[in-house]
Amino acid sequence: MKEIEMENIIRIVDMTLQYPPADEDADPQTAIDGLSLEIKEGSFVAVLGQNGSGKSTLAKTINALLPPTGGDIFVCGMNTKDDELIWEIRRSAGMVFQNPDNQLVSAVVEDDVAFGPENLGVPTEEIRQRIDDAMKKTGIFEQRKKSPHMLSGGQKQRVAIAGVIAMRPRCILFDEPTAMLDPKGRLEVMNIIKALKKEGITVLLITHFMEEAAEADRVIVMRQGKIAADAPPADLFSDTENVRRLGLDLPPAVEIRELLRAGGVDISDDVLDMGSLARVLCAGAEVTDGTERRRVREE
Amino acid sequence: MPIIAENISHVYNKGQPDETYALRDVSFSIEDGEFIGIIGHTGSGKSTLIQHLNGLLKPDSGRILIDGRDIMSKDVSLRGIRRKVGLVFQYPEYQLFEETVAEDVAFGPKNLGIPPDETDQRVREALRLTELDYDEIADRSPFELSGGQKRRVAIAGVLAMRPEVLILDEPAAGLDPKSHVQILEMIRRVREERKVTVILVSHNMDDVARLCSRVFVMEKGELILSGTPREVFSQTELLRKAGLGLPAAADLIFRMRTLGADIDGDILSAEEAADAVIKWLRKKGKRGR
Amino acid sequence: MLRDITLGQYYAKDSVIHRLDPRVKIVAVIVYIIMLFLVRDFIGYAVSFAAAAAVICASGVPFRFILRGMKPVAVILALTFLLNLFLYPGTVLLSAGPFHITQQGLHQALFMACRLILLIFGTAILTYTTKPMKLTDGMEALMSPLSRFGFPAHEIAIIMSIALRFIPMLVQEADKIMKAQQARGADFESGNIIRRVRSLMPLFIPLFIGAFRIAQDLAMAMEARCYRGGTGRTRLHVMKLHKRDAAASVLLAVYAGLILAERILPALF
Numbered sequence: 034m035k036e037i038e039m040e041n042i043i044r045i046v047d048m049t050l051q052y053p054p055a056d057e058d059a060d061p062q063t064a065i066d067g068l069s070l071e072i073k074e075g076s077f078v079a080v081l082g083q084n085g086s087g088k089s090t091l092a093k094t095i096n097a098l099l100p101p102t103g104g105d106i107f108v109c110g111m112n113t114k115d116d117e118l119i120w121e122i123r124r125s126a127g128m129v130f131q132n133p134d135n136q137l138v139s140a141v142v143e144d145d146v147a148f149g150p151e152n153l154g155v156p157t158e159e160i161r162q163r164i165d166d167a168m169k170k171t172g173i174f175e176q177r178k179k180s181p182h183m184l185s186g187g188q189k190q191r192v193a194i195a196g197v198i199a200m201r202p203r204c205i206l207f208d209e210p211t212a213m214l215d216p217k218g219r220l221e222v223m224n225i226i227k228a229l230k231k232e233g234i235t236v237l238l239i240t241h242f243m244e245e246a247a248e249a250d251r252v253i254v255m256r257q258g259k260i261a262a263d264a265p266p267a268d269l270f271s272d273t274e275n276v277r278r279l280g281l282d283l284p285p286a287v288e289i290r291e292l293l294r295a296g297g298v299d300i301s302d303d304v305l306d307m308g309s310l311a312r313v314l315c316a317g318a319e320v321t322d323g324t325e326r327r328r329v330r331e332e
Numbered sequence: 333m334p335i336i337a338e339n340i341s342h343v344y345n346k347g348q349p350d351e352t353y354a355l356r357d358v359s360f361s362i363e364d365g366e367f368i369g370i371i372g373h374t375g376s377g378k379s380t381l382i383q384h385l386n387g388l389l390k391p392d393s394g395r396i397l398i399d400g401r402d403i404m405s406k407d408v409s410l411r412g413i414r415r416k417v418g419l420v421f422q423y424p425e426y427q428l429f430e431e432t433v434a435e436d437v438a439f440g441p442k443n444l445g446i447p448p449d450e451t452d453q454r455v456r457e458a459l460r461l462t463e464l465d466y467d468e469i470a471d472r473s474p475f476e477l478s479g480g481q482k483r484r485v486a487i488a489g490v491l492a493m494r495p496e497v498l499i500l501d502e503p504a505a506g507l508d509p510k511s512h513v514q515i516l517e518m519i520r521r522v523r524e525e526r527k528v529t530v531i532l533v534s535h536n537m538d539d540v541a542r543l544c545s546r547v548f549v550m551e552k553g554e555l556i557l558s559g560t561p562r563e564v565f566s567q568t569e570l571l572r573k574a575g576l577g578l579p580a581a582a583d584l585i586f587r588m589r590t591l592g593a594d595i596d597g598d599i600l601s602a603e604e605a606a607d608a609v610i611k612w613l614r615k616k617g618k619r620g621r
Numbered sequence: 622m623l624r625d626i627t628l629g630q631y632y633a634k635d636s637v638i639h640r641l642d643p644r645v646k647i648v649a650v651i652v653y654i655i656m657l658f659l660v661r662d663f664i665g666y667a668v669s670f671a672a673a674a675a676v677i678c679a680s681g682v683p684f685r686f687i688l689r690g691m692k693p694v695a696v697i698l699a700l701t702f703l704l705n706l707f708l709y710p711g712t713v714l715l716s717a718g719p720f721h722i723t724q725q726g727l728h729q730a731l732f733m734a735c736r737l738i739l740l741i742f743g744t745a746i747l748t749y750t751t752k753p754m755k756l757t758d759g760m761e762a763l764m765s766p767l768s769r770f771g772f773p774a775h776e777i778a779i780i781m782s783i784a785l786r787f788i789p790m791l792v793q794e795a796d797k798i799m800k801a802q803q804a805r806g807a808d809f810e811s812g813n814i815i816r817r818v819r820s821l822m823p824l825f826i827p828l829f830i831g832a833f834r835i836a837q838d839l840a841m842a843m844e845a846r847c848y849r850g851g852t853g854r855t856r857l858h859v860m861k862l863h864k865r866d867a868a869a870s871v872l873l874a875v876y877a878g879l880i881l882a883e884r885i886l887p888a889l890f
Contacts, residue, residue, distance in 0.1 A: 083508045084479060096845050120847050128845040131506075135838035138846075140786040141754055147857035149846040154853045161857065182789050185374055196846060212506045215374045215535045216577050241508045282509045285538070285580030285602075292606035298613060307580065311587035314609060317616075388800050411806050419804040427801040429826035439823065443806030475830070489805060 041107075042204050042235050043072040043095060043126070048104035050090055050258075064090040065101070066258035072237065074203065077230040079246035079266070080239045082255030083280050088239045091255065092206040095237070096128045109203060124153060127197035131209040133189035134181075142184070142192050143168065143177040149200040160199075167195040171225055187218025194225055204235035212241060223248065243270075243284040247305035254279050267303040286310045333399050333416060333496045333529070335385060336361040340394035342380055342553075354380040355391070356553045362497075367523060368531045369540035369561070372550030373575040378533050379422075381550065382499050385531070386410075386417040415444055418495030422502045424486030425479065433459075433477070433485050434470040440493040451492075458488035461522050463514075480511040484518070491522065498522070499531040504539070516543065541565060541579040541600045549574060566598040581605035630690065632749040637865055638680035639750045643759030645866045646747055649873050653743045656880040657736055665883050666735045672876045673742040682749045690745035691738070698737050705730035755858075757781045762860055768851075775851030783839070791832060798827045 050065040064087045072078055082088045093099040094106055097113040109125045111118040127149075130136045139145035146164040155163065168174040171191040173184075181189050190210055197205055207226065211219040223245060230236050238249065246252050247266045254262035254269070261279055262269060270276060270287045283291065286307045290300050293314075304310050342355040355377050362368055372378045383389040384396055387403050387410045395402045403413050421427065430436035434455050441451040459466045462484040469477070474485050487503065503519065504512040516539055523530045534540050540547055540561060547564040549557035551574040557564055565571070565582045578586055585599045585608065595612045599605050638646075653669070660666055677687060691698070711725030751759070761778030768774040799809065802823045809820055 083510055093841075098841055098845060120849065123845055123847050128842075130838065130842055130845075132838055134790060135835045136842035138786065138839070138843060139754070139782060141752075144754060144857060148843075148848070151854050151856055152847040152849065154855050157855055157857065157859050160855065164857070180789075181786070193842075200846065217373055217575055241512075243509070280510050286584070289581060289584055289602045289605050292602055293609060296606055296610045298610060307583050307587060311584055311591060314613070315588055315591040315593050383800065386804060388803060411808070414804055414806055419801075421797065421801045421804070424801065426831055427798050427823075427827050429823045429830075439802075439807070440805040443808070493805065 040073055041071045042074040042109055043070070043237075044107040045070040045095075046105045046107075048094065048101045048106055050087075050094060050099060051102045063258055065094070067104070068258065068260060069104075070253070070260065072204075072235060074235050075230075075233050076251060077226075077236045077238070077249045078251045078253060079249035080237065080253045080255060081241075081243075081246055081279075081281055082261075086255040087258040088255050089208050090258075092128065092208045092237065092239055095126055095206055097122045098128075120153075124149075124200050125202055126204040126206060127200055127202035128206045128208065129190070129193050129197055129210050131212050133186050133193060133213060136193050137181045137189060137196075140180050140182070141177075142173060142179055142181060145181065145192055146177075146195045146199050149196050153200060163199045163201070164195070167198040170198060170228070171195040172221075185218060186214045187221040190214060190218065190222050191225060194222070198229075202234070204237065205229060207236065207238045207240075209239050209241065211245065219245075243282050244286070244306065247284040247287070254281065256280075266305055270305060271302040334361060334363055334397075335417075335497065335529075336397040337384070338395050338397065340384060340391040340396060342377075342384065342389060343392045346392065353553045355384070357394070358553075358555045359394075360548065360555060360558060362529060362531070364529055365527060366529055367543060367545045368529075369544035369547045370531065370533045370550060371535070371537065371540055371547060371576055373535075376550040376574070377553040378550050379501060380553075382419060382501060382531065382533060385497070385499060386414045386419050388419070411444070415440075415493050416495055417497045417499065418490040418493055420487050420490050420498070420500045420503060422505060423483075424489075425474075425482035428474040428482060428486060428489075431473060432471050433464075433474050434466075436474050436485060437488045437492050440489055444493060454492045454494065455488075458492035459485075461491050461518075461525065462488040463518055464488065480507060480515070483507070483515065487518075491526075494526075495528060497529040497531065499533075501533045502535065503532070504534075504536070519543075537565070537577050537579045537582075541582070549576070551575075561600055562598045565600060584609075630686075630745075630748050631752050632680075632682045632686055634681045634750075636679060636681045636750070638676060638746070640863075640865065641750075641869055642860055642862055642866045643751050643755040644762055644860060645862070645869055646751055647756070647759050647763060649869065650743050650747045652873055652877055654740060656877055657739055657743075659880060659884050660736075661884055663732075663735070665880055666732075666739065668876070668879050668883070669739050670735075673739060673746070676746055677742070680746060680750050682746065686749060687742060687745050690749075691741050694737070694741060698734060701737060702730045702734045705733050753785045754782060757785070758856075758858060758860065775854075779851075787835060787839075790835075791828065794831050795824065795828050798831075799824055 046069055048065055048068050049063070051061040051063050054061045068091070080088045080091065090099060094101050094113065095108060097119050100114065106113045108122045111122050113119070113122055137145045138148050143164055146167055147160050150160045150163055165174065168177055171194050173188055173191050173195060176184060176188060181192060184192070211222050214222065219242070226236055226238060227248065238245065240246055247270065249266055252264060252266050252269050253260055256279065262275070270283055273283060273291055276283055284305055287305060290304055290310055294300060300313055304313050337358055337360050340355055340358050341353060344352050344354055358381065370378050370381065380389060384391055390404060395404065398413060398416065401408055403410070428436050430439060437455045437458050438451050441454050446454065456466050459469065464481065464484050474482055477485065483503070490498070500519065504515050507515060519530060519532070520543060522528065532540070532544065544561055546558065547561050548555055549564060549571065556574060557567060557570055565578055568578065568586050571578065577583065579600055581599050581602050581604060584605050585595055588595060593612060595608050597608060599608055657669060660669065677684065706722055706726050707720050709723055709726030709729045711723035713721045714724050714727065715722045757778050760781070761774055764772065764774035764777065803809070807820065807823055809824070812820065
């Protein structure tokens, strides 16, 4: 029994969330519409969808920041409706937000990272150990005495991640953590996300960047509060027509891959990033087949 | 209305131990109708540079000539310069303040002392250029619009001044892929219709490669490279040193070359990359036999 | 320039004064201020000055930094001095037209000036040697006994620390909005008062909206990190009193004793 619960770290059953109407005579706005979803512990799930599709609302309901108006959400087996479990839910499923400036509480980096453990009542010596650990993992240990105000966007976002790691969560929800960063900052954050996944932490990444989604084990596409697609990235991005219909883009590497395929080059669906594409093209085997085939057709 | 920068430097905390050059000896000239892209990582001086072009910041040395006149000289009206050189900051939607969209867009023209009739006409034109429906949106509060719409309203606020040069600092930052494409497409159309010079600051190398006629590369306050996208993006080493990436297609070719593939030519678009790779594979296939 | 503004005026150095427990420093400054108001003559000031000077020397903060701290209050200082000098009744020393300088006036003016200068020395040395965050921690600790009577000690401390974090950010934001509106031809500098106040609306409205947005985001981020008020919270920095704090307390007592003796003893005899 226990094991079954462990396997799905997040379980959402027929969840609906309506925001109260703006005017009295208006209808309530439905942000999430009867959504069911199960996420396995240790997986890396990316959530795509246009603005207003309900992605961010989804993350906030999992963190028990927003109560669903219908259905249930279980995080590590705990129902988010249970007020007594709310803190344990937020500790287990930490959250990193989009704006790096608006989520840091303290004027000193290490104090900010300590904020979560302090709130949890962790003993002082252990707080020190946890935050040093978290800051080293996210590469901001050298900056620990500085003010967040002096850091780059990517560094600030890494401070926010360290603050969540220091609470020792089993799952981290990232709500567009790279949207406001430059390419360098984005790369820094993505590298940390991948390292966390390797450590066995479940990652839910909401993003607009297709190349980030391509790194996940599973991609969920939201549309009007519902799940419009749910597949491994290799499958999702191989159906170009469907991708466009969902209002998404192809990851840059897949866009070129598709052009190459149209030109007769044989490349498999799981080539999703530029590094693999370059390697596959230079490695030869399948490629020679492709050109052979092409040659035959041409003759 | 050409813009010429002559050896401009800008120093923060001058004379103090933490003195830093935000700009160092930057010179360039921009002709009418060009589409300039400015790239460089955060803190490279891009934002400081564009704020010099409409007199929001004063250079510590050097000068900026617009229409052949130094914009800092006493007989040049800064307000006149700011009318001609429209600047849209990053996340401009956070600067909206009026009760209605129409009033907000009219803020610029009003400051310029444009009569009400013409202001109204300009507001309509600016909303049309930014692909917003005047009848539907003019009397609404800007704060109840969606993020993408707010940004368009803010851009309309600058367009309503009928600038001859339009500078945009990361106009697509934080938007979803669809809105991202739409906003850049809108800028391209505004440029064609209004015949404005556009200066686009961007982190997105693909956008710059696709849209711009000339690219400036900034690093540590210096203009280290300028040229057509093809010229600039062939300088992989220099860009790498400046902490910058490449457009996706150029990135693929660069990676393949690093792995030993002998592919020639400067490649910018996905189509070019696919063609070049297929050609190379065929050549290799022949050789392999 | 707006971007240069930083809150507080901490002078980074590793001196014994810097290392003192913030609670001890806050109490010391409060005692020092009370003593300054009890001083009756220049001897008391001389003692206070000697005490302040000793602390400044021990802190390693250059004296010119302390003087720089006087700049913002220079006008008040000059005004106090001049008002006392010219308006105090007594034996006339000098007069020019309607202005008279009296002996008592001169005494009073110097007396008040000394008090103000020494006050500034005290508070300046506190802020120069104590990081704002430590000050907040110290105040929270000192006020916490009051929370038993419903005094929101923790809340005040967290408000202060959030202000420390966000005020520089809001200043930057204001700078950005101002520039953006200037780029649209706004004029913040000319015109009469009413025009100028009106011209600030394009600055204030987005700034307030921005501040509310930050507040909303921050509240959510704090909740997500399990913030639920002061109860059950532990702290990363636990303040511990060291020998140096005991020594400082003894010195403080000696100083207060001297001032009190000087004030009370003549009355006894």
